[in-house]
Amino acid sequence: MSGTGTENQTRSGDGAGRPAAPGSAGSFHAMWRELLPVGRHPGTGGYRRYAWTPADAECRAWFRQQASARGLAYEVDRNGNQWAWAGDPAAGDAVVTGSHLDSVPDGGAFDGPLGVVSAFAALDELRARNVQLTRPLGIVNFGDEEGARFGLACVGSRLTAGRLTREQAHRLTDGDGITLPKAMEAAGYDPDAIGPDPERLARIGAFVELHVEQGRALDVTGDRVGVASAIWPHGRWRFDFRGEANHAGTTRLADRRDPMLPYAETVLAARREARLAGAVATFGKIAVEPNGVNAIPALVRGWLDSRAPEQGTLDTVIEGIEAAAREHAVAHGVGLEVTRESFTPVVEFDHALRDELARILGKEAGLKVPVLGTGAGHDAGILAGAVPTAMLFVRNPTGVSHSPAERAEEDDCVAGVLALADVLEGLACR
Numbered sequence: 001m002s003g004t005g006t007e008n009q010t011r012s013g014d015g016a017g018r019p020a021a022p023g024s025a026g027s028f029h030a031m032w033r034e035l036l037p038v039g040r041h042p043g044t045g046g047y048r049r050y051a052w053t054p055a056d057a058e059c060r061a062w063f064r065q066q067a068s069a070r071g072l073a074y075e076v077d078r079n080g081n082q083w084a085w086a087g088d089p090a091a092g093d094a095v096v097t098g099s100h101l102d103s104v105p106d107g108g109a110f111d112g113p114l115g116v117v118s119a120f121a122a123l124d125e126l127r128a129r130n131v132q133l134t135r136p137l138g139i140v141n142f143g144d145e146e147g148a149r150f151g152l153a154c155v156g157s158r159l160t161a162g163r164l165t166r167e168q169a170h171r172l173t174d175g176d177g178i179t180l181p182k183a184m185e186a187a188g189y190d191p192d193a194i195g196p197d198p199e200r201l202a203r204i205g206a207f208v209e210l211h212v213e214q215g216r217a218l219d220v221t222g223d224r225v226g227v228a229s230a231i232w233p234h235g236r237w238r239f240d241f242r243g244e245a246n247h248a249g250t251t252r253l254a255d256r257r258d259p260m261l262p263y264a265e266t267v268l269a270a271r272r273e274a275r276l277a278g279a280v281a282t283f284g285k286i287a288v289e290p291n292g293v294n295a296i297p298a299l300v301r302g303w304l305d306s307r308a309p310e311q312g313t314l315d316t317v318i319e320g321i322e323a324a325a326r327e328h329a330v331a332h333g334v335g336l337e338v339t340r341e342s343f344t345p346v347v348e349f350d351h352a353l354r355d356e357l358a359r360i361l362g363k364e365a366g367l368k369v370p371v372l373g374t375g376a377g378h379d380a381g382i383l384a385g386a387v388p389t390a391m392l393f394v395r396n397p398t399g400v401s402h403s404p405a406e407r408a409e410e411d412d413c414v415a416g417v418l419a420l421a422d423v424l425e426g427l428a429c430r
Contacts, residue, residue, distance in 0.1 A: 025121075025414050027120070027121050027124045028117060028118065028121035028413065031066065031117045031120060031121065032413075034062065035059070035062055035101075035117065038055060038058045038059055040109075041106060044106045044404060046105070046106025047103035047106065047109065047404075048105060048106065049103040049107075050102060050103070050148050051102055051143060051144035051148070051149045051150065051155070051183065052144075052149070052180075052184055052186065052187040052189075053149070053187075056143075057187060059101040059141075060082060060101070060141070062101075063082050063101065063141045064082065066084070066120050067084035070084070070086075070123065070124075072084040073085040073086075073089075077160065077197055078190075078193040078194055078195065078197060079143065079155075079156050079159040079160050079194050079195070079197065080143040080144075080194075081140060081141065081142050081143050081156045081157070081160060082140065082141040082143075083138055083140050084138065084139040085137070085138050085139075086123065086133060086136070086138075087133055087135070087137055089136050091135075092136075092202070092203050092205070093135055093203075093205035094135060094136035094137065094138050094203050095135050095136070095137050095138070095204075095205060095206050095207075095208070095424060095427045095428040096137075096138040096139070096140055096204050096206070096208075097115075097119045097122070097137075097139060097207070097209065097210065097420060097424065098115060098116050098119045098138075098141055098209065099112050099114070099116050099119075099140075099141070099142070099209050099210065099211060099378075100112040100115075100116070100141060100144075100379060101113055101116055101141050102143070102144055102145055102146050102148065103148065104146045104148050104402045105148055106403070106404060107146070107402050107404075107406070108401060108403055108404055108405065108406025109406065110212040110406050110407065110408055111212060111214070111401055111402065111406060112145060112211075114211065114212050114394065115209055116139070118210045118394075118413070118416055118417045119139040119420065122417050122418075122420040122421040122424055123139065123421075126421055126424060126425055126429070129421075131425055131429045132429060133428050133429055134428065134430060136203075137424065137428050138204075142154070142157045142379045143155065144156050145157070145378075145379055149174045149175075149183070150173065150174055150183075151172065151174075151341065152164070152172060152341070153377055154377065154378075154379055154381075155169065155172070155180075156379070157379040157383055158382055159194050159195060159196070159197075160196070160197045160201065160383075161196070161201065161382050161383055161385065161386050162196035162386075163382055163385075165195070166192075166194050166195045169191075169194055198386075201383070201386045204387045205387070206353055206387070206388045206389075206390070207387050207388070207389045207390075208353075208357070208389075208391070208392065208420070208423055208424070208427070209379060209380040209389075209391045210391070210392045210393075210394065210416055210419075210420050211378060211392070211394070212393070212406065212408050213393040213394060213395060213396045214374065214375075214399070214401035214402075215374065215375070215396070215401075216396065216398070216399035217370070217372045218372075218393060218394075218395040219395055219396065219397050219398075219399065221370055223369070223370050223395065224395050224411075224415040224416070225361065225369070225392060225393065225415055225416055226369065226370040226392070227354055227358050227361070227370070227371045227372075227390065227391070227392060228349055228354070228371070228373070228374055228380075228390065228391035228392070228393060229348075229349065229354065229371045229372060230347060230349060230374075231344070231346065231347040231349075231374055231375075231376070231377060232307045232308055232309055232314075232374065232375045233344065233346045234305070234307035234308075234343075234344055234377055235305075235306065235318075235340060235341075235342055235343035235344065236304065236340075236341045236343075237303070237304045237306070237318065237338055237340050237341065238301060238304075238338070238341050239266060239301070239302045239325055239336065239338055240299065240300075240336065240337040240338075241259035241262050241300045241302075241334050241335070241336055242259060242298070242299050242334060242335040242336070242337070243256075243257040243258055243259035243299070243300075243332070243333070243335075244256075244257040244298060245289075245290055245296055245298035246295070246296045247295070248293075248296055249294060251296060256296055256332075257332065257333040258296050258297065258332060258334070259297050259298070259299060259300040259329075259332075259334045260300050261328070261332050261334075262328035262331070262332050262334050262336070263286075263300040263302050265324070266283070266302070266321065266324060266325040266328060267283045269320070269321055269324035269325065269328075270282070270283060270306070273316075273317045273320035273324075274306065274317055277308065277316055277320075278308070278309070278313065279306065279307060279308035279309070279313055279314060279317045280306065280307050280308070280375060281304060281305070281306040281317055281321065282304070282306070283302045283304055285302070285303040286301065286302045286303075287300075287301040288300055288301075306318060306321070307375040310346070311345060311346060325338070344377055344382075347381040347384050347385075349389055349390050350384070350388040350390060352388070353388045353389070353390045354371070356427070357369075357390050357423050360422055360423055360426040360427075361419055361422060361423070372393065374391075376401070392416065392419055392420060392423070394408050394412055394413060394416035395408065395409070396408055397409060
C-alpha cells in the first residue's frame with residue numbers, strides 16, 4: 001500500500017468531511033499489515049489464497065481473531081461463510097457488510113480483503129464515535145468468491161442464496177481432481193451440510209459491500225469513493241478444440257489437425273468482437289493435451305470470460321466469437337464443443353438503498369457522490385436477488401486488478417473506512 005499520513009485524512013472528492021478517529025485508522029493499518037503476508041507467493045508477489053487450502057485457513061483464523069478481539073459473536077454457516085455479529089442477528093433487519101478473503105491466482109492484495117478489513121475498521125470508527133446500534137450489525141467473509149480452485153465464482157454466496165445446489169457443488173473439481181466435498185472435509189467442514197440458507201438471508205435488512213474499484217472511473221473523476229449502480233451481465237464459456245496428436249517433427253503441415261490454430265484465431269476473434277461492441281472478452285486460461293513441446297496437441301481447451309453493459313450486446317459478442325471459432329475449426333479439420341459454464345445476468349442494485357448511500361455520503365461530505373457501473377462480479381451481486389444490496393468503491397489509481405500491481409492509496413483506503421462507517425451509522429444507528 002502506498003501513500004502517507006493517513007490518520008487525519010478525509011473521505012472523498014475534494015477532501016471534505018470529518019477526519020478519522022485515530023483508533024479506526026490505526027486499526028485499519030494494523031489489520032492490513034497482519035493480513036498482508038498470508039498466501040503471498042515469494043516469487044510473483046501475488047496471492048494464492050485458494051478455497052480450503054492452508055492459506056485460506058490462515059485467513060479464516062485471522063477473521064475469527066478479529067471478531068474475538070472486538071467481543072463479537074462468531075459463527076460459521078452451513079456453507080463455510082464466516083460471520084461476526086454486534087447485536088443479536090435473530091432480531092432481524094440486520095445491516096451486514098464485508099466481502100471475501102480468497103484470491104485469483106497471483107492476485108492483488110485489495111480485491112476482497114479491503115472490504116473485510118474496512119468492515120472491522122468501520123466498526124471501530126462507530127465505537128469511537130460512541131454511537132448506539134439500533135439494528136444488528138454483521139461482518140461477513142464469503143468463501144470461495146473468486147472461483148480460482150474449482151472454476152465457479154461466488155460459491156459461498158451462491159450456495160447461501162440458492163443459486164447453486166448441493167448436488168452441483170459436489171460435482172465441482174479442482175485441477176488436481178480433488179472434489180469440493182473432499183477439500184471441505186480436509187479443511188474440517190461438512191460438505192453434506194451445504195445448501196440454501198433462506199432463514200439466514202431473511203434476517204438481513206441490507207448488505208453493503210466495500211470493494212476496491214476494478215477500473216479507473218474514480219481516478220478520472222478525482223473522487224475517492226463511489227457508489228455502485230449495477231453489475232454488467234457476464235459469463236464464462238469453455239471452448240474444446242479436438243484435433244489429432246502427432247509428432248511435431250515428422251508430420252507435414254498439410255497433414256495436421258492442430259487444434260492450437262483455431263484456438264489462436266478464436267482468441268483474436270474475441271478481441272475483435274468485443275472491441276466492435278464496446279464489451280470485453282478474454283481467454284485467460286488454457287489447458288493443452290498432451291502438452292508436450294514436441295507434440296501436436298490432441299486437445300486445446302480455452303476458457304472465455306466476456307462482459308458487456310447490456311444483455312443484447314453480450315449475446316452478440318458471444319455469437320460472433322462462437323461463429324468464428326466454428327469456422328476456423330472446420331478449416332483445420334478440428335472438432336469444437338462450446339459449453340457455457342456460468343452466467344450472471346445484469347444485476348441492478350437496490351435503488352432505494354443505493355440512493356440512501358449516496359444521500360448519506362453526500363450529506364457528510366457536502367458533495368455529489370459518483371454512481372458507476374462495473375464489469376466485475378461480486379458476492380453483493382449474488383445476494384441482490386434475495387436482500388437489498390449496495391456497494392461502495394474505493395479509488396484505484398491505475399485501474400489494475402487481479403494482479404500483484406493492484407493497489408489503492410492509504411488515504412483513499414481510510415476514506416473508504418470512513419464512508420463505510422457513515423453508511424453503517426446511517427443504516428444501523430438511526
